[in-house]
Amino acid sequence: MLKAGELKRKSNGAPVKTVAFVQCAGSRDANHLPYCSSVCCGVSIKQAVQVTKADPTASAYIVYEELRTPGTAEEFYRQAQSQGVIFMKGKVASVDAGAMQVTYKDDILGTDVPLSGLDMIVLATGMVPNSTDPDVPVVDPEKSAALLKDDINPLSSIPVAGYKPGGASGPTPPAMPHLDRIPDGGPILNLQYRQGPHIPVLADGFSDSHYICFPYETRRTGIYTAGPVRRPMDMGESAEDATGAVLKAIQAIEGSKQGVALHPRVGDLSFPKVGHEKCTKCRRCTVECPFGAIDEDESGRPQINPARCRRCGTCMGACPVQTITFDNYxxxxxxxxxxxxxxxxxxxxxxxxxxxxxxxxxxxxxxxxxxxxxxxxxxxxxxxxxxxxxxxxxxxxxxxxxxxxxxxxxxxxxxxxxxxxxxxxxxxxxxxxxxxxxxxxxxxxxxxxxxxxxxxxxxxxxxxxxxxxxxxxxxxxxxxxxxxx
Ligand code: SF4
Ligand code: SF4
Structure with missing residues (x-):
């Protein structure tokens, strides 16, 4: 509509003269999305500027608690101010879609301020990660959820997106209502892991990674994530992020050509060996391997997949009969x-x-x-x-x-x-x-x-x-x- 030079209400085609943008709608809220989606402030400013450009007589209000315009985006914010976009700082108390009114508590005035007579209200809702595809039918969600619980390990409180968090005996994880649901779609990746077809994710549903040393690595060896799959970010950041992930993928291909381990034990040629004569088939190694690198054969004996293994030795520490060994550890x-x-x-x-x-x-x-x-x-x-x-x-x-x-x-x-x-x-x-x-x-x-x-x-x-x-x-x-x- 804006491309055509005019903004109209979708419901009745009436022209839009007054728009209110409500920032952080559900974001940075412990009971909904606890994180900042990082792009909404910039997107709302861009759209507000477009509204005022399309119709100089139109009014665009942005209601915010904290506006986040890092780096040169600050300049963009100032431009919007000079082009007539009105910024109002305060916490939104209510949005009445029937009366088309937004009420917020103004930080400067210290009082509730109603914005009424609005033609359009835009809620800047946050990014929601999803490891499933809502258009694909759900495949045996209970089995999948049970397997993923194994993946997160009964000893760990690391939850998996779309599944009930927590394990059987681990510490009680914090309440995360947005994760407390069964999968609402089928798998996207269809990974062949006994733990299920998905990539494990962290608390907020973004893919699991070591945020300091290994931001791109997932727990699925050889799969690297970038952009908003791993945390909220804008297009520019995502493009740069993808470069990092690609470099990691190149390293993985080179490493697998030589049969050596990847991060963090880059170049390690050893891998765990199971002494099957002593193995009691207790499955502790299979369950505790953080990377899903151990499957079992038909008789229940552990089979280690060296291409997935990171050589951490967790299986070795888990084995009650010490029958898992590395040549060099x-x-x-x-x-x-x-x-x-x-x-x-x-x-x-x-x-x-x-x-x-x-x-x-x-x-x-x-x-x-x-x-x-x-x-x-x-x-x-x-x-x-x-x-x-x-x-x-x-x-x-x-x-x-x-x-x-x-x-x-x-x-x-x-x-x-x-x-x-x-x-x-x-x-x-x-x-x-x-x-x-x-x-x-x-x-x-x-x-x-x-x-x-x-x-x-x-x-x-x-x-x-x-x-x-x-x-x-x-x-x-x-x-x-x-x-x-
Ligand atoms: S060393 Fe053992 S626990 Fe660690 S990744 Fe390899 S198989 Fe899994
Ligand atoms: S932990 Fe040890 S005994 Fe148990 S299944 Fe693995 S190798 Fe066998």
């Missing part, structure tokens, strides 16, 4: 490292602490602290691990039997805004360690002897204190009674 290897440390006898009053530090964030943070000449307790012995998800309870038990007085697992931040490079490693370790506490209690050992610390790469200045506080705690306890046996 396995339970026996770390056990030997734990045992190789010298433990002073109980009369020397020198405690020993073992720190199993994730190689992705915790170990580099320790490294940086060392480079910056920061000191920490000399009683700590540090062993790097691929991911806290790869830590097997056997290592903890070996360390206690060896006589270590305290054990700390140091890894990335878990939760919805996780920083774990393997998505769920820290969350899984937390769950596993909660069970260690009970075992320690039954052995009459203080449960505080085994602890977890979440650090990010930027926390190098904090890690000495984390270790020293733990050293102080352990120093206040009696020596590990298993010392010397």
């Amino acid at each position: 396995n339970p026996q290897m770390v056990n030997a490292m734990i045992e190789a440390n010298e433990i002073p006898d109980e009369f020397s009053e020198k405690p020993r602490m073992l720190i199993l530090a994730c190689e992705n964030d915790a170990y580099p943070a320790l490294d940086m602290a060392g480079i910056n000449r920061q000191a920490w307790s000399a009683y700590a012995r540090i062993i790097p691990v691929r991911c806290l998800g790869s830590v097997t309870l056997q290592w903890v038990s070996t360390a206690l039997q060896k006589g270590y007085d305290g054990i700390m697992l140091m890894g990335c931040k878990s939760g919805d805004d996780y920083q774990c490079h393997f998505v769920k490693g820290s969350a899984i370790a937390k769950e596993r360690m909660s069970k260690v506490g009970e075992t320690l209690k039954s052995l009459a050992l203080e449960k505080e002897r085994v602890t977890m610390a979440e650090v990010s790469i930027a926390d190098s200045h904090k890690v000495p204190k984390v270790i020293n506080d733990f050293a102080e705690l352990i120093g206040g306890m009696d020596p590990n009674p298993m010392k010397g046996f």
Whole structure:
């Protein structure tokens, strides 16, 4: 209509002389869309300018709480002001489509202001991600939802868009009404994963990714997302974003040609092997693999798909009989490292602490602290691990039997805004360690002897204190009674 130079009401063809644009309609609202869609302010300004250009006698109002015009878009906002668009700051109290009236509480006047006699009301509604296609029939939603719950893992609270969030025994996730529904369409991608045909997504329904280090990577190896599939953004940003995703895809093709792992263990040639003779077919590895890289054969034996595997070792940490190994990383290897440390006898009053530090964030943070000449307790012995998800309870038990007085697992931040490079490693370790506490209690050992610390790469200045506080705690306890046996 605007292209034809005139704006008319769709319902009755009457000319439009007064338009109100209502910003953040449902956005940045904890009960609807908690995020900002980032483009609505710019789009409303553009349309308001078009209204005033098409008919200089028309009035365009933009009612907003906070107008977001970053960068050079600020100039666009000023242009709109100079072209007669009227900006009104305040929270909208009501929109009456029958009376064509918008009432808002004006921030400057401190009172409710009605905008009446409107010919058109435009609600700037937000972007809603959807991993399904509403035009495709829903395929067995219950089965699909159940499988996806497996994918998000009973130990994890990471929800999947369009499905009821949360797992069987994980922590209760925050209420997200916009996700609390069964799929409203069929799959778009039709992925052949036992967890279902979709890409897992994060809290707000956008595709799951590590927002700091791996923004484009999804949990489906070789699939990269860009643009509003991964977060709200405008066309210009989306085009730039797509460049990043394409570069990652090139890296994936090159890596698969050489048969090496992709991010974060770029170039790793090893992959997990299952010793089927010991395997009890418990399925823990299949369920806990964050990347859906393990299927089962007809007899229930795990089959690892190396093309999907990221070499995190989570399956290794999950296996109760330690029958999953890598050539260059396995339970026996770390056990030997734990045992190789010298433990002073109980009369020397020198405690020993073992720190199993994730190689992705915790170990580099320790490294940086060392480079910056920061000191920490000399009683700590540090062993790097691929991911806290790869830590097997056997290592903890070996360390206690060896006589270590305290054990700390140091890894990335878990939760919805996780920083774990393997998505769920820290969350899984937390769950596993909660069970260690009970075992320690039954052995009459203080449960505080085994602890977890979440650090990010930027926390190098904090890690000495984390270790020293733990050293102080352990120093206040009696020596590990298993010392010397
Ligand atoms: S190493 Fe990680 S990605 Fe590979 S199969 Fe095991 S859990 Fe899955
Ligand atoms: S976790 Fe270990 S025992 Fe269980 S299915 Fe996997 S390989 Fe077999």
